[in-house]
Amino acid sequence: MHLRLFLLAGIAAGAFSSPALSQQTDAVTETPQIGGTPSSIGTGARDEDAIIVTATRRSQQAQDVPIAVSVVGGEHIDSTGSFNVGRLQQLTPTLQFYSSNPRNTAVNIRGIGVPFGLTNDGIEQGVGIYIDDVYNSRVASATFDFLDVAQIEVLRGPQGTLYGKNTTAGAINITTRQPTFAFEGRAEVSVGNLGYRQAKAAISGPLSGKVAARLALSSTSRDGTIYNVTSRQKINEQDNLGLRAQFLWEPTTALSVTLAGDYSEQDPECCGTVFVKTGATQRPLARQFAALAAAQSYAPVSLDPFDRLTDLDASLNAGNKLGGVSLRANWDVGPGNLTSVTAWRFWDWKPENDRDFTGLPITIRSMNPSQQDQWTQELRFTGRLGALDLVAGAFGFKQKVRTQGVQEQGPAASRWLLSGALANDPSVLAGLRADNDIRLDNTSAALFGQVSWHVTDALTFTPGIRVNYDKKNGLYDSVVTNAQGQLVTFASTDPRIVAQRGVLAPQRFDVAYNDWNLSYDLKASYELTPDVLAYATYAKSFKSGGVNLNGVPADTQGNPILAAATVQPESVNHYEAGLKTQFWGRRATANLAAFRTDIGNYQALVTNGQLGVLRGYLASAGAVRSQGVELDFSVRPSARFNAYVNGAYTDARYRKFVDAPCPPELSGGAIAAPGQAPSAPGTPSGISPANCDISGQRLPGVSKWSFSFGGEATLPATVLGLTGEAYAGYDGSYRSNFSSNPTPSVYTWVDGYSLHNFRLGFRSDRGINLFGWIRNAFDQHYFEQLQVPSGNTGLIVGNLGDPRTYGFTIQAQF
Template sequence: MHPIIPAITPARAYARLPLTSLAIALAVPSIAIAQPTGDSAEPAQEPATPAPSSAGTGARDDGEIFVTARRRAETVQDVPIAVSVVSGEHIDNTGAFNVGRLQQLTPTLQFYSSNPRNTAVNIRGIGVPFGLTNDGIEQGVGIYVDDVYNSRVASATFDFLDVDRIEVLRGPQGTLYGKNTTAGAINITTRQPTFDFEGRAEVSVGNLGFRQAKAAISGPLTEQLAARLAISSTHRDGTIRNVLTERDINEQDNLGLRGQLLWEPSDALSVTLAGDYSEQDPECCGTVFVRVGTTQRPLNRQYEALAAAQGYVTPGRNGYDRLTDLDASLNAGNKIGGASLRASLDTGIGKLASITAWRFWDWKPENDRDFTGLPITTLSQNPSQQDQWTQELRLSGESDTLDYVLGAFWFNQKVRTQGTQQQGPAASAWLLNPSSALSQDPSVLDGLTARNDIRLDNTSAALFGQVSWRPAPGVTLRPGVRLNYDKKDGSYTSVVTNGDGQLVTFASSDPRIVAQRGVLAPQQFTADYKDWNFSYDFTASYEPTRDLLFYATYARSFKSGGVNLNGVPSDSSGAPILAAATVAPESVDHFEAGVKAQFLDRKATLNLAAFRTDIANYQALVTNGSLGVLRGYLANADKVRTQGFEADFSFRPSHRFNAYINGAYTDAKYRRFTDAPCPPELSGGTPVAAGQTPSAPGTAGGISPANCDISGQRLPGVSKWSLSYGAEGNVPASFLGLDGAFFLGVDGSYRSRFSSNPSPSAYTWIDGYALTNLRGGFRADDGLELYGWVRNAFATDYYEQLQVPSGNTGLIVGNPGDPRTYGVTLKHVF
């Protein structure tokens, strides 16, 4: 652990009572500073604290909302990029306290997480491969917090802390951002230190033992030095009952701290030193039984027969009963933090910015990898430690006809992972062929242990820039370029020993050793990748009036190649096939056109975008028959395409009412993928031989294809239709002697059915669902707010993700979404 702020005792509610006390104390100060209300014929009738901004367009009552998507402050409607904006107030009021909740407000964002490490954040269906975590590849969606790049998606699972706004940029962003991002970027801006004293505090309680406290305070230390401190604590009981341990699992137990110092010795220079530390300590992350599908394994090697042979009965066959009996330890211990130094200097010819940052991530998981209450896999853990350093320099300037951004970026990352998997006394009967006598001997696999050592050293450097030229009134041409160098050095070592302490090797012909290495095979290899890449983009925009903007973009981008760090296929002698140890970079062609408009005296905002992205050498989980073995690993699919259109609309006729609706149609497909892994219904049988025809899907004891052609089928995790909407109205009133307004709000989301397996399977489609959230309360003019809320108000049953456990027994498990939750929040801004 490398926290720059002293660590706090891990999260349990009783240990966090001082934080709750602090938040309550801040919630009732005696001095409050009134917020500006904007122009009004009857200012006394307008709330001093306006309603939250609209999600998507960012429209608000008290003037324009400014973003820094293009590394300069400008209004959302002036940015020729498809960008969704969500303000901090909207995040707080809708309970969207992490990226997982953010996807309910931005329809083109997809978030999937079975645990913090196995987390995917995609935009328009692309970003990282679905269902596989591999430290040796890049993510296609960049996550930035106050200009600092976060290389691990695990950071997305933490609570938002003192956030001012979040910008979700869609499409390639490599000519504007330090790290190249082919699918988009999530740009999180926190509230900064101020030279005027201000603060905010919030306390929430709800069902399932939900307790959340957040507080921030900011103000001057001297005439040139200001500071800001923020803290957040969240606890919620688990949503799944483990009948074996009689405990609720999949809980939330989060703590976050951030401190910032701002030094402004002159109008030309500002320097900000920031540090943050966050931790999670939940008993997580378990799954529930969903269904069983027939595979092509022999019938006696499929789930129902294997469970009956050991007298095993799952505690519930309806996943929405939220019952499990996982017998291995569960843990999702997660710590992340770091420090940054950001400086901005006005040089006279432009503004020079420097961002120096260090980040760390410590991950200490434990899982039950057999997904049952049987002692098949009794230990599964892959603790990992990451350190990263980044340095970015940017020079930006503007004149009447020309704006520019020039940048240089350097990135260094070190990842070390130590994995352990151990089999238990039920493993032999479950994993070995029942016709073999070895399957009746528990000692064959009991105690079989694989110890893995995985290492990655990753270095990247880039020069990038973008110029905006205005050759005529209303016309702007924006070319951008990027030169990038990447170097990755990785190694993978897996040492396997059996219960007797013997090494399991490919040299042995002992039947017991042969059976053991069929379950856990030793392997050792090193791999390296390095390459230069050049990418570019061009955007043309036309603004005929101040409230209407047309734009079109073409981008030629790439995602860096990588190394396989989860093991690779082996040949008949057990040697790793090194041709599979590296993956080539993705090559991306992106087309986009859009229009941004405001009308009805800027009370209504409508933004439209249409896009198409073609990817060659798409990095995916595949089975390549030319390598002669059947094993899933990361390699390159030929072609992928995602295309569609998006619309963001908001209407704010007055301070008293606002509404928004955002929608997206996304058609994301494998255009050519001929050697994909087969879905479970076409796997597990006798490998097809020359002249044979594979059996029909779900034929027990059938003949399975070596691989499957899924060209034309949909990418996983992507709904064709997705929607978010919301509205809030208020009426002036007095309550408890305070002037203000009563308000009532609703927000909701919908997504159509989507596949939850890299190769679409009849067993892993998730039906479409809609979620509706309600809130209502009183918002005082002095910044005090009290309201009740209900999330998933109609108690919709849905799965966030389905999984196919290894072994292809036909078992399907899943992660059910949150049930109905409700509570009350007390907040004060002063």
Template sequence: MYSSVRHALITSTALVLALPASALAQAAPAGEDSRQVGIGYAAEDANAQPSSVGTGARGNEAIVVTARRRQESAQDVPIAISVIGGEHIDNTGAFNVGRLQQLTPTLQYYSSNPRNTSLTIRGIGAPFGLTNDGFEQGVGIYVDDVYYARVASSTFDFLDVAQIEVLRGPQGTLYGKNTTAGAINITSRQPTFEMEGRAEVSAGNLGFRQAKAAISGPLSDRVAARLAISTTGRRGTIYNTATDRWINEQDNLGLRGQLLFRPNDDLDITLSGDHSRQDPDCCGSVLVRTGATQRPLNRQYEALAAAQGYVVSSRDPFDRRTDVDAQLNAGNKIGGAALRAKWNVGGGTLTSVTAWRFWDWQPANDRDFTGLPITTLSQNPSQQDQYTQELRYNYSGEKLDFVLGLFGFHQKVRTQGTEQLGSAASRWLLNPGNVAAGSNGCGTSASNRLACDPSVLAGVTAYNDIRLDNTSAALFGQVSWKPTHRLTVQPGFRVNYDKKKGLYERVVFDGAGNPVLFRDPLTGAPITDMRVAAQRDQLTPQRLEPRYSDWNFSYDLNVNYKVSPDLLAYVAYAKSFKSGGVNLNGVPNDAAGNPLIAVGAIQPESINHYEAGLKAQFLNRRGILNLALFRTDIEDFQALVNSGAVSTTRGYLANAEKVRTQGVEAEFSFRPSDRITVYANGAYTDATYREFAGAPCPPELSGGTAASGLQVPGAAGTPGGLSPQSCDISGSRLPGVSKWSFSFGAEYNRPANLLGQSGELYLGYDGNARSRFSSNPSPSAYTWVGGYSLSNFRLGFRSEAGFDVFGWIRNAFDENYFELLSVAPGSTGLISGQPGDPRTWGGTIKYDF
């Protein structure tokens, strides 16, 4: 859709590459203030040596971060923090948060589409499964001090990023209730009073093309501006035989502008705005396997497919072929504006950040994961507006530093959904009892006749109206007291108020346009007609207005000691929480068709976190080794519960009694000479449900007649057996968490001359590996994703004049792996998945001036 814009951008970027730096530099008046950025932000030297992933090390220079809302060396910050420089993001192709997980072992990213995206750190942060608007994420995303409430923002391209900090562990004191697992703190390059720019063009296989450009400089002696633009496009990686198209493509376009006003040396006022849009043909999956459930055998996938003469396009998931027949779309727009003021006053810095952000989501999905007309329409377009205001004061003294602040947040979400069933829905979804062999799945009983009558479900349509108004306010502070020059005691607190008001309303009509109801609207008598009951069971009418409001108090204490100038030891404790929420995807109904109000709202998570760590530099600071040991105990963990039906409950939230995650992390970087850089980061994470007795059952224990009373459920995967109403998964591993994860890499360079340019040749390698993980809220034998390892190489030449030309290959050994596995609705035993990217290769030309 944006091909003409993209071609124009690539052309203009190429022209910028061709311009000599001297011609552009003439725009900066002689003697102009050459500070690179505003108050509180570190400058970036475009010609500096590449940084190491994790520690951020660049030679023996200090790595400056703003993790504690002030500018300081990363090795002086007594928390676990991974630092990734902007140039390493560009070099490794990590152009969004999804790619960032390959560089930071304890960050996990899962996405079946932009809305259904989750981020976790150390195994916690968001329920695994379909997104519910009524709860908070546990990993906060911040860009230039602005909180991004929608995790969908993580699917967009990074725009002109200077540095990313991944803060691990609860950050509630300074970053808020939405950071119980950690925070991603992104700093973009700021306007400058010295003319500078950068441009980059990449091209590769699968039709990959990417262009980035940024230019910054003075408009007057007090005003500077910066403009950045980025576009990414790539052919899809899955071929859809139903539409004769490649799907799951990339089609991103982003723009950011900033205007800096500096009336004096003590005050910076920055106005910024950004807009990003995606319009890919996305998102589909492939058949991975089938597994036996407790549904009658003739109602499971293999028998149902055979009865309707359906043959899937491929049973090898790495053929990358699918035949999903419903419309696919992942239209996505996000953007906003912010006004940030930083004023040096009273020996400290007063910062005000006022921001508005929007998100517009236009989806279409195939929820049955097959080429049959089962669910023919599934879409929940959504619009969000959010407003935030933060005011904080930072003071630094010889014995005492402190931060004191206020934060306000309001969010409005409006969603309008439509779901429709097709002509194959009755046969596929309705679940009568066993029938005689050879009957082709149809028998003489009333329930069997329903299952074999397409008109029962064909055309049944649900219309959803989903609304959320979410308001939050907080007072927070943190003090760093230094009784000696080596010892620092750092307590912090946050008082938070939350109020959520929700609406979930679904009205359902049959194929003839008649309303599907539980009771007769005239007499009030229950409607017992079997056809209507079957329709209600698949698309359930419901109205629910959940509410939640509460005060919460969180606090932490960090004690750190400088054993030597290059060795810092710390211990920390945090009492934190994640706000309660409301269910906005529907909840189960009782026998009379009334929603279970008791599960409309969920309790907040209560978190106790313990951590100890060491941060060391050695060999004249050419080497860095950081270690962290952690344990997090959570009560009332917010987990996803899904009944397995198509839309009876799309997935609602409930509280698991207890969860624990614990482990150890290490980050190492070493630069033995100016020619060699190596890094290695690793994590061991043991994340388990300590107590979860009422959990949803995995597919192998689903689909049969619900056991009641003294009935004993059947063995897993026994067709026609009794299914437990819930399962006790205490002791099981949390979904999406690999016990072992690693990232590692190296770069070697040597002086060289190329085409009359002096510079250096370099060879770089970046790899990552992770052990297997569960891809279902309740562990299932069918949904373990096997461990894998990926290797990326780059070979290039960077000149002293600012040119960088390199070729790259990612997933060099063409590893077959899955990013995500999903259980198809209906307990048919179908498991679908999203294969990770195959081997890709290409080249990049960059120019900085």
């Protein structure tokens, strides 16, 4: 793969070696430099110039924007190894990222955004991901490597007026480096332990007097961090390739058109878990993990998860491809600027999983390959009329998703999943198979506008509004057959088929949803001094209603309960106040925000305790709220030193969820009759409640306290005749404990942890940067996520965080 990358880089360099390029570059005498301390994480502050962001869909200085926004510069992304959103969360405390594989990924801000658990294609995320103004509807895009990124803005709080219905929690706005008419290039190579190899290259320059181009390439590979004793392979590896080409046409000073295309692929043997522990449930003791394992002479390969050993026996794969084409046009029309963004994107997902999480052949195949196409069109006008700054536009979205699911049971399934005489007959469930056809067609359209009224030089009011229409059509069709080729149906009374449909149940339904919604907000900001901005915000927003595409509960005759096939839109009320300040001659920057977000009809994931019956469906959880305080602080006393501390206190809870699924310690027993008291948690053969009231409990995945902190110091130095600066950098993060299950369980609290990363290097004045790095320097043992496999056996498995890694990087800029 790396040979392919460098061959492509060579071809790109040759393409730019044209007469037009030579004529242009003859006049360029100054070589771009890497030297100088990087921007500060969070505030984005730097020694020279102001940080410019596009959070309001027009360019503004970050300190002038009345929005809580974290800014991370591209140079810090490169130097800290934060090459995807998962790594980015270590630098931005209010961002949460959880991924058991690319499809089952959650990106939340302030604890809200998307249900925690298996992905349901029929809903949308609450954190919008935008790359160069193009919306990426599938959260899997967050797992790919950042490619030639100039800057990332994490916008906190609802952004529905300008960024759409999918941003009730916030947005991640990624800006890549653009084509230039001055020739420039950059290259980077990193090597490290665990077979880590990463190469990046970018080249930009003119093709003619009016056309410029930029080509960027990236490749990352690394050995897996877990050893599978069954396949004798390391799993959870990295294997990423990314390409982007951009062409800029500037026929006049008033018009620019950029055509961009990108392609990324991943093909790792991923994503596996390790045994963590077992916890008592309310199933009979003979049906809990220890007894079931002993009955088949099975024991986990290790009882210590940080031995990093697993014995998963099904094939693992997380292969996926993502890419698209966009056309962006910016036209200065005199009173303002007109922008058009037209884009098509695709995502192909080819997974293989071990859904029983053990080395036994219980579920021998589990996969949901999926293909998605999306088309978006945005027209936007920005301008100024007297004391008014205007933004107005229209947005259209079309999405098609097709998924083909397969689940097949193996010879150990009967003993594990059944009771009585049938449990001793492997042929009952061996070869039992569900083939799923899942389809979604999603259409959305919106009109939006925002006005900033500068009442005085200091006081500004900014109202905004967005009208949105959504239409979703879905199909879920699961056909179940046994090893004899018989259809498994609810009409049959054959005891074997009755047992089989208790494990994999057939179901088919069509579902449709459409609705209009209105978002609006009002911001007021006041410049107390030239360096102190106070602001307050109220926002009324929503997240679109959805359709359930993982199956729904059925009645006693097996008919789908269609009332559960749709889920209502979330209704969001958001309140925020903040201060943006600079002092000490603008050497220090401190931004403070306090917020409260109330959500009605919160879209929560509900899971069924039996293996294979349901993969999880959506239901309205009543109400939740998230509130807290955030601080981004950076200080730059001299050009030789900078430091930052970013912190967040987040209290995110279910305000009302009276019929939630119960945690494993209260599941698996006979369901309590009306008036009957449930047994104590973890009582074998106990009485389980039909559902649980978890009102007041914490939302999953949210740490009350989270921090990022770091700094860099430099000294003048000369190395091998090159003048420049030596530097030492440090970046750390801390988060307190969090729940790793939609319903909090005593078995799934992840302990708090801290991570510490160091780098030591030399930057020359001529664009060379060499540094060694060590990440998770103290080899902190931590879980990214704990999972509760279905079946109520008490098994808990985990996704491990990376161990200590170290290596060396060389960067060149010319």
